[in-house]
Amino acid sequence: MSFHALYVCRLANELNQLLQGATLLQVYSAEKNHLFIHFKGADKRNISLAFRVEGDAMYLYFPEEDQPKSRNALDQFKPAWNTGVKGVHSHPGERSFHLDLGQSSLVFLCYGRHANVLLQRGEETQSFRTKSTSKSDFSGNRLKELAGASWPQNAETFLNASFVTPHLKKNFSATAGSEAAFSKLLAAYLEGPVYLNKEADQYSFDAVKGQELLSSYTTLSAALNPFTELQLALHFFTQRKADLLRELNNEVNSCEKRLKALEKQRIQLNSEKNYRHLGDLILSHLPSIKEGMAFIDLTDYLDGKVIRIPLKEKLTPQDNAQRFYRKAKNQHLQEARLNEEVAQLEKRYIEASEKLDAVRSATDMRALRIHIKDKKKQPEQSVRLPxxxxxxxxxxxxxxxxxxxxxxxxxxxxxxxxxxxxxxxxxxxxxxxxxxxxxxxxxxxxxxxxxxxxxxxxxxxxxxxxxxxxxxxxxxxxxxxxxxxxxxxxxxxxxxxxxxxxxx
Known part of the structure; x- marks a missing residue:
């Protein structure tokens, strides 16, 4: 997790320098979990900050170009528009910070999938993501208390703090017993170079070089955009791959289930009597069969065994034979159709299985695209379908x-x-x-x-x-x-x- 408490604090400090004398112009959401915040800098330069939540992760980055406001965009926090930024304050030991706007504060809660942005005006709180509304107190006094906190001064206290992630604990454990080593590593996170690393299944930025170093930056702000671009691309690839795997697994399972059902039908067909043979037996024993009989026992000329053949009492022997011939025809058609459907299903099963293997081995979106079907989005039905x-x-x-x-x-x-x-x-x-x-x-x-x-x-x-x-x-x-x-x-x-x- 890249946005731990140390880097949230560092980002707040860098934003404080960037937004000195700036004016908050407008805030709007383009999508449910995507917020754009536009400022006019002291030098009249446009500055944009984007907040986004995808999956389990939160992203903060700087759009390189002004995002045009779409017709469907929703205005957010309008009472704070056109107000000056008095300062950006970090909350040491917390994954949060706030922008002081004088009569109100814009509070950023950087808690992964529960991340949120709040507008605090006195005792009144407006929330961007209503389902992630924090129950914490962010009134003026509480914000001052959070901004006035400080970092632990030694490794032992630091490692026992609630905000320390497993990754931070791993890096800072080596400094236990050495105040100088602890202070040096703490300074590296708060002020030193930022390394963009690639891990096994994700990207991260850190004060420590990873196994695969992609690039390094002098500020955390400079690392946000390349990190966001890489990690979002990986997120959408992983998500689309999971969707395709689920679709193809369903296709394979559906074919398997249907093939098993057809095999049961095949077994049932094969176990049924040979109706044509029964018709032949009736015609070969016509003198022995009288109209009105419910059944007759005849010796099968193929194996010498006695077979009981059911008859329709109201039919003549010839009509009873024709009845079995009609059943034989239907039996033959059923078997032919069964074989055709099995062949079609086996073809679908093989194709789906091959696609499933290909998608499993795909490592980028290019390899997935050939397996993505172009499907028109069906409008959601708000009424009952008949x-x-x-x-x-x-x-x-x-x-x-x-x-x-x-x-x-x-x-x-x-x-x-x-x-x-x-x-x-x-x-x-x-x-x-x-x-x-x-x-x-x-x-x-x-x-x-x-x-x-x-x-x-x-x-x-x-x-x-x-x-x-x-x-x-x-x-x-x-x-x-x-x-x-x-x-x-x-x-x-x-x-x-x-x-x-x-x-x-």
């Missing part, structure tokens, strides 16, 4: 929540070329798959949407059930129909398995 949203293979799937929501989804939100689905012959949600340009709907997307249609219907507990689908332009509502009721034309039917939302 649908659940899912995404599969980059296709948006919308599922109505209630009967009235189904009407809104189908009649107002869905476009004419979107795909519309519903569980056949039972109550359930309307499902809409958004059309993407001229792309057709891949079979895996159709099956995923059909699975959701079954899950959000009264067929949720069936192993395999029919779903109707068509283009939305062939769905209409008649005057007087109940909520959610529609007329569907040119529909097709697909057999699918219910699909839990947890698998997306």
């Amino acid at each position: 649908y659940h949203r899912f995404n599969f293979m980059d296709f948006d799937i919308l599922v109505g929540k209630q009967a009235k929501d189904n009407d809104e989804l189908t009649l107002k939100i869905a476009k004419k070329d979107d795909l519309w689905l519903h569980a056949r012959d039972v109550g359930g949600s309307h499902v809409v798959v958004r059309k993407k340009g001229t792309l057709s709907f891949p079979e895996p997307v159709l099956m995923a949407a059909a699975g959701l249609a079954l899950w959000f219907s009264k067929r949720r507990n069936e192993a395999l059930a029919p779903v109707i689908y068509t283009e939305k332009k062939f769905v209409r509502k008649r005057k007087g129909d109940a909520a959610g009721a529609v007329v569907v034309e040119k529909e097709k039917v697909v057999m699918a398995a219910p699909l839990s939302p947890d698998q997306f």
Whole structure:
């Protein structure tokens, strides 16, 4: 941590020299945790100081050019505008300092992610970061008391002080027992060269040279801008890398979960009876089968075992055979679609895994950019949406929540070329798959949407059930129909398995 009590004190002393005779012109915030403070120096030169909190760290630096005030900027501490700076006072032993503005004081609390800037006017306190409001007393008498404090005079007292960080303790421990060594190191922090170092996972400035010295400065003020630029770049890189790792881990986990679910479906399909073979057995034993039978036991000509075949009592033997042939066709289609979806998912899984490895090994933003997707920011929804949203293979799937929501989804939100689905012959949600340009709907997307249609219907507990689908332009509502009721034309039917939302 670079902004320990010694360097906060040193910065206050340097600001005191810089702002002698200056006038505070205006203070405004460009973002939630970003404050700009503009002064007019005694020599009529513009001076700007920026305060910023990102993550767990606080930054103070000098913008090299005047920041244009944006239209969305919020004015802060207006009672202090156009007042002269009487002085900048350090608080030895504390990570704070204040600007004396005569009738008020601008107090800087340099406590990492809890850092804040306050305007103290008598007993009244205004806070920039309201969630970080300090409960400490910063009235005039208290500020004078803080400014009048002094540093410990020996290493033993210094090392036991509450403001000493582990880093300071490590450096000052070597001076224990030597008053001269302690005084020399204390002076180095308060007045000596400032070294900008690179550590393993961060940048820092210090009075002691680090393992990798980047540059040195005669004042702390001169080190603030290069330190802030480097550390903020590292912070945003680390943050973006963490976001990408989380996204890609979710993608990999989603593919793994869906592949396991498909494998269960494959096992279930393979364990089911061979319907074509049952149809063949019925046709080869037609003389033995009478209409009205509920089942028949036949000897399988493949292995000689007796098989009990269930029959529909109201169907002829030939119709019962045709029923099994239709099931066999659906079974074959289901298996083909299952294999296609598995192939697509395995491809996505491999791509996501490769990207995950590449992002893990990235050491700078340039290496990350090729993996960052251009996503338009979606406006935050302040009203309730009438649908659940899912995404599969980059296709948006919308599922109505209630009967009235189904009407809104189908009649107002869905476009004419979107795909519309519903569980056949039972109550359930309307499902809409958004059309993407001229792309057709891949079979895996159709099956995923059909699975959701079954899950959000009264067929949720069936192993395999029919779903109707068509283009939305062939769905209409008649005057007087109940909520959610529609007329569907040119529909097709697909057999699918219910699909839990947890698998997306």
